[in-house]
Amino acid sequence: MKFLVTGHAGFIGNHVAIQLLERGDEVVGLDNLNPYYDVKLKQARLDRLTPYKGFTHCKLDLEDTAGVAELFSSHKPDKAIHLAAQAGVRYSLENPRSYIDSNIVGFLNILEGCRHNGVKHLVYASSSSVYGANGNAPFSVHHNVDHPLSLYAASKKSNEMMAHTYSHLFGLPATGLRFFTVYGPWGRPDMALFLFTKAILEGRPIDVFNRGQMQRDFTFVDDIVEGVIACADNVAKVNEDWSGESPDPGTSGVAPYRVYNIGNSQPVELMRYIEVLEQCIGKTAKKNMLPMQPGDVPATWADVSDLKRDVGYQPATTVETGVARFVDWYRDFYKA
Template identity: 65%
Template sequence: MSNAVLVTGSAGFIGFHTAQRLLARGETVIGLDNLNAYYDPALKQARLDQLLAHPNYRHHTLDLADREGVAALFATEKPARIVHLGAQAGVRYSLEAPETYVDSNVVGFLSILEGARATGCQHLVYASTSSAYGANGKLPFAVHDGANHPLTLYAATKLANEAMAHSYAHLFNIPTTGLRFFTVYGPWGRPDMALFKFTRAILKNEPIDVYGEGRMSRDFTYVDDIVTGIIAALDQPARINPDWDAQHPDPATSGVAPWRMLNLGAGQPVPLMRYIEVLESKLGRKATLNLMPMQDGDVVNTEADVSDTLDAIGYAPSTPVEEGVGHFVDWYCNFYREN
């Protein structure tokens, strides 16, 4: 086994930033991404080009659902640790292309689990989502609360990942940590997410669609804080919880497997209208608002309880939206040559 880290989705938003951070601290990174056309492949390629310039980065253009291809990658590279961030993203697209989500997020995750099993992985860290909380209306969302009522297929596939990871952790003693990401934003972000769409529209003097008539709030989390949490989790493998009670089972830990769930959010929800105000300030332009009803599968508010994440891995997010949105605007205007 090598000491390399496999990062899936390495040409994606969070995967790119994670790979960069790992390379910066001297790790060898094996990247996997299929560079699909869910959004602009040129943006993915631009991220990947930066990684390819680093001598300690090796890339495999490969689909997660290609079981034989992923198995061959594990047999050749033998990564010691895995950060699994590759998935079909997007909550609403799952209403249009459900098969894509099952292929990538369920079949693809099985490919990763089988690779981890074959190589004796030291720790598998994987992305789940705050969407897993679904119809749970208790705020803040805590990993010790149930997450049994997903509102979209995307969320259902991520809950399936959590259950699959537990079974492999139990059967094959593979330490696994699932991270429920809250709304992540920042430079090199995804074009299908609100901040990117709002910025593009405002700069083109086009109206922005504001769902829920703007009466929503989100636990917007800056990407650098997310990556800090990912790597802190990677460095501290999950363990069996010796205090776990089978009569009162804790949904976030396990008494029979080195398995855990953690929230990665800011812990500070921001009203959507405040988020837009910050963006207007950074762009120096006012937005024309097209107030829309709630979308299917959406929720009004999200808020992460990150107290367990602080206790487990020392996670302490510190980037306010005023700073984070400013960094995104600077990147966007430079990358797209707009001002």
């Protein structure tokens, strides 16, 4: 199969692209290597892909309508895994327009490329952030998600709605994945584990929001990659049991459309996460205990029962193992 993977120089996209190439698939990658965070890290991820004969790199902005259309028409991918986006809840407070350009306009360009080039399945990144003010835990794809708390979350909810429309109108099978706090080697520098590790090793204090009274469904990247590829292989279908009188948000009766949670389904207290990191580094963190940040939620917890049932998804990496693997990678990559 020939896959388009957007965001192949990003954290999750890089791992997904490598796994596809390792099993013998062809990968056409789209990434603009933007400076939202350290471009040297993105380039280092890209360097992991270039030795593979089946890999093609395309440096391109998602919002470049003509460029994305040309990419699809010239490469004709069989399936698309769309992971590129403007990420980050807090950054959306500072630079909201970038979320519209990348996550809304860019996603429309991907949908149009799939529509006009016979793509057999689109798998795209949504986010656990869409649950917003929902306090009904664990979070289920069958819950209402109409109350986002950040523009980032709103853009991801918009993606789900746009995908459903294209799936209905043009028969494009589409699967959305709501990611829950992914971490691991080659991770993003704006995420907590990366920030904490760097600060502790440099002897600086870490910022602990909501004074540590938070839970996150931390999910190791290898488990995520397994689920993403399993979903790509399992083409979305119409739910024949769907009812318009009691509409299920996670499926559709008029379109080959699915939305899944993809997480560890075992929430961990933030202070426990920090404790594990301290043990792996061998050093106690200095902590700035701060109030909740705007746009954040106190807890996330994924109900992944649908994903387990449909594709056999089974996350297996404990926080203790995953954090240790990240610290080993960080020390090696940064010689820290």
